[in-house]
Amino acid sequence: MEVKLFYMIGGKPVTGGQIYEYLFVNVLKSIPSIRVKIQTNEKWARGIRKVVAPIVNVRILNKVRNDDVVIFNSSKFIYWILVLPLIRLLGNKRVYVIHHHFMYLDCKWYEYPLNVMEKLLLRCADRLIIPSPYVKELVECLRLNNSVFYLPIPFEKKLCQKLNPQEGRLLFVGTVEKRKGLKYLIEAMTFVKNANVKCVLDVVGKVVDEIYFENMKQIVEEYKLDVTFHGFVSLEQKERLYASADIFVFPSLLEGYGMVLMEAMGYGLPIVAFNNSAMPYSVENGINGYLADNLNSKHFAEYIIRILSDRTLRAKLSKGASEIFEKAPDINSFKKLIVQEFASL
CATH class of the missing domain: 3.40.50.2000 (Glycogen Phosphorylase B;)
Incomplete structure (x- = not known):
């Protein structure tokens, strides 16, 4: 099975969300029946290129033609607002979106179009990968009509032997x-x-x-x-x-x-x-x-x-x-x- 992941981390993970995705990708790679390909396209996330990125990214329709599953990250939803509905129209691929949190749920009036686009992208997914109970509850309340894959964030259960809390x-x-x-x-x-x-x-x-x-x-x-x-x-x-x-x-x-x-x-x-x-x-x-x-x-x-x-x-x-x-x-x-x-x- 061919799996392509878009806009995952390109370098060393820093934030909690990046660490989560780093672990997720490594587990996918360990499954023998899955071939994982990662497309970061980070150059389109900088400067003036952000403006044209949604149009330019339509090109990836050709890149995913042989993939069975495509996975996106909702934090970059604006870059995929055109291409993701088109992928769904093809009808022969399973689309996942990793959704860490809503960026425009409680937005100012001038950000309302972004609120609408964010929800539109989420509705284009066959399955939403949700890391937290809070976001899972929000998705259920909003009735986005998505199937949810609840994948809780894991933690390494190592014992900390040398705790030396300094008062204050x-x-x-x-x-x-x-x-x-x-x-x-x-x-x-x-x-x-x-x-x-x-x-x-x-x-x-x-x-x-x-x-x-x-x-x-x-x-x-x-x-x-x-x-x-x-x-x-x-x-x-x-x-x-x-x-x-x-x-x-x-x-x-x-x-x-x-x-x-x-x-x-x-x-x-x-x-x-x-x-x-x-x-x-x-x-x-x-x-x-x-x-x-x-x-x-x-x-x-x-x-x-x-x-x-x-x-x-x-x-x-x-x-x-x-x-x-x-x-x-x-x-x-x-x-x-x-x-x-x-x-x-």
């Missing part, structure tokens, strides 16, 4: 951009400082928005906050930062899942996050962390202070985090589901 050390892991809400975390740090509670913050992740990053550094300098921006780090360094952290703080404004939440729980870290999108599916108030009112930096700070001020509470939340992590899907169950789905086609 906060950790954020994620790309530096507006969607990740770092501004609200830094604002929360000012409330924590004004309450005379000592803490430091490690920020780990690639800078995506340079202007946003510079603004964050200015706020840190203005209020003399103890914040270290590490940028993208090696796996070994990230593991050391997890092992030395006291609380994992995640002020993201939108997540389809938020893999780092579960990753942090693998190190027994209590979580403080905003109550939005997928966060309530991973964080339970008083069990493994707390969910602050959305966009409320002061409320976010109050939960940080509560945990830092009560080591018994911190130990309870840490235990809850570890127990929830142990129940998460592992790589073996991930592989089994993929083999069941594709080996029988």
